[in-house]
Structures are given as C-alpha cells and as structure tokens.
Amino acid sequence: MKLQLLILMAVAAVAADEPAPPVKVEKLTLGDRDFSDVTITPKDAGNATLRHAGGVATVSLADLPEKIRKMLGDVPENATASNTKPAAGDAGAAKPIEGAFGLKLGDVFDAAKAVAIRSPELPTPFYEIKPAGPLPGFQGYHCTITPTTHRIISIGAAADVKTLDAGRAEEVRILELLEGKYGKAELSITNGRREWRITSNNRNASLTGPTAGAMSIMLVYRDERMAALAIDERKAINAAKADASGL
Numbered sequence: 001m002k003l004q005l006l007i008l009m010a011v012a013a014v015a016a017d018e019p020a021p022p023v024k025v026e027k028l029t030l031g032d033r034d035f036s037d038v039t040i041t042p043k044d045a046g047n048a049t050l051r052h053a054g055g056v057a058t059v060s061l062a063d064l065p066e067k068i069r070k071m072l073g074d075v076p077e078n079a080t081a082s083n084t085k086p087a088a089g090d091a092g093a094a095k096p097i098e099g100a101f102g103l104k105l106g107d108v109f110d111a112a113k114a115v116a117i118r119s120p121e122l123p124t125p126f127y128e129i130k131p132a133g134p135l136p137g138f139q140g141y142h143c144t145i146t147p148t149t150h151r152i153i154s155i156g157a158a159a160d161v162k163t164l165d166a167g168r169a170e171e172v173r174i175l176e177l178l179e180g181k182y183g184k185a186e187l188s189i190t191n192g193r194r195e196w197r198i199t200s201n202n203r204n205a206s207l208t209g210p211t212a213g214a215m216s217i218m219l220v221y222r223d224e225r226m227a228a229l230a231i232d233e234r235k236a237i238n239a240a241k242a243d244a245s246g247l
Contacts, residue, residue, distance in 0.1 A: 021164045021168065021211075022041040023072060023168065024038065024039050024165055024169070025038050025068070028068075030059060035053070035054070036052060036054075038050060038052045039051045040059075040064070040072065042061075042072050046060060046062070047059065047060055048064065048072065067172070070187045070194075071168070071194070094182050094200070095181055096201065096203075097198070097200050097201070097203040097205050100131075100221050101129065101132060101133055101141055101155060102133055103129065104152065105203060105226065106151055106152060106225075107152050108149065108152075109127070109150050109151070109152050111125065111145065111150050116128075117142060124144045124145075124153065124230055124234075125146075125147055127142060127143055129141045129142060129155075131157070135159075135174075137159045138159040138219065139158065139159065140157060141156070141157045142155075144230075146229050146230040146233050147230060148233040148236070151226050151229065152226065153222065153230055154220055154223070154226075154227075155221045156219060156220035157218075157219050158216050158219075159216060160215065160216050161215050161216060162215070164211075164212060167209065167210035167215065167216075168209065170217055171207065174219065175196055175207055178196070178198060178205055183200070185207070193209065194208065195207070195208045196209075202223065202224045202225050203221070203224065204221070204222050205220075205221050205222075206218075206219070206220050207219050
C-alpha cells in the first residue's frame with residue numbers, strides 16, 4: 001500500500017506549506033575562504049546562517065552559489081529558463097527527452113502484460129512497470145497511457161527517503177545528472193515543495209524534492225502531446241457511451 005501511495009504521489013503531489021529545510025554540503029568556497037561540514041539555513045531577507053566545522057557565520061544569499069540559493073527558496077531574478085541549452089553541435093549540447101527506464105514516450109504500451117495500479121476505465125490508465133534500467137534507491141516505477149491507442153504519456157518513479165538531509169542530498173545528485181544530460185532546469189516552489197523541470201519539444205523531465213510532510217522524491221518524464229491525445233480519446237469514449245445510453 002505504501003508503494004502504491006508513493007507512485008500516486010509522483011503524478012499529483014500535495015504538500016503542506018513549510019519553510020525550506022537547511023542545505024548541507026561537505027565543502028563550500030566563498031571568495032578566498034573554504035568551509036567544511038556546512039549547514040546553511042535562511043536567516044532573514046537576504047542573509048543565511050552558515051554553520052561549519054570552524055564555527056558559525058552570517059553570509060549574504062547573493063554570495064552563495066545559485067544552486068544553493070534555489071534550494072533555500074531564493075530564486076534569482078535572472079535564473080536561466082528551463083528550455084535554455086547549448087547551441088547544436090556544442091560539446092555539451094543537451095540531449096532530447098525521449099523516455100526512461102527502458103520505455104519511450106509516445107510508444108505503444110502493451111497493457112495486456114502489465115499490472116494496472118488503478119482502473120483502466122479511469123481517464124488516464126496507470127500501470128506498474130519493471131524498468132530495464134532501474135535507478136538505485138527508486139521504486140514504484142509506473143507509466144500512464146492514452147486510453148484508446150495506449151501510447152505512453154508519462155514514465156516515472158519514486159524514492160522513499162528516511163531523513164530530509166538524505167533526501168536533499170539525493171535530490172541534488174539526481175538534479176546534476178538530469179542537467180548534465182538534458183540541460184538547465186527551472187525551479188518552482190509550491191507549498192514549500194520544490195520541483196525542478198527541464199522542458200524541450202513538448203516533453204519535460206521533472207524532479208520533485210522531499211519535505212517533512214512528504215518524505216519522498218519523484219522523477220517523472222512526460223509528453224504533453226500524448227497528454228492532449230489522451231483527453232481527445234477520453235472525450236470520444238464518453239461521447240460513444242452517451243450516444244448508446246438511450247438505446
């Protein structure tokens with residue numbers, strides 16, 4: 001039951017409003033100073049408390065690396081848009097978002113050989129999958145498909161975390177892997193929950209971090225064109241049922 005709850009959270013997560021938890025890093029360099037065993041906590045508007053192996057200091061948020069600022073909920077006004085990527089042909093050019101865990105977005109899914117997590121009669125059929133390339137620590141692999149043509153809309157997985165510190169460290173690790181492959185991610189924060197999203201050609205890869213009220217990480221790949229197709233197919237199904245209801 002817990003596993004299925006994690007999977008459902010990957011599709012629609014709701015978290016209570018709460019402040020961003022502290023960010024912990026092993027090493028941090030600010031100017032000509034090096035710190036170790038660092039915990040950074042928001043202090044007030046524009047400042048943060050930095051606890052480290054040598055003591056405690058107050059630092060300006062503006063002096064912190066952009067990624068740490070984002071983790072603390074301080075999003076720079078000039079943050080790079082999610083679909084910004086190196087020009088084609090560059091050594092670091094972002095790859096297109098195609099899918100994950102052995103599945104490709106838009107492909108036809110063999111629902112007959114899969115386990116339905118929720119009724120296929122609901123608007124978006126939702127199936128458990130066995131990944132060809134599992135991600136260490138993640139479980140609850142799933143995909144959603146269009147109701148008639150069974151084309152893959154989204155592919156996702158969830159990871160349960162024991163502590164916020166461990167969850168934040170894993171969030172940073174996965175984010176670095178995603179950005180290294182697909183390009184810069186954009187951060188949004190809703191009710192204290194962070195979502196990093198990379199968008200390209202009507203597809204996106206999103207990573208949702210943990211909070212005290214939702215101790216899990218969600219990773220979801222989604223094709224918006226397939227999502228629109230699912231709506232059209234469901235409308236056609238409902239229209240056919242309505243036409244036959246009076247016979």
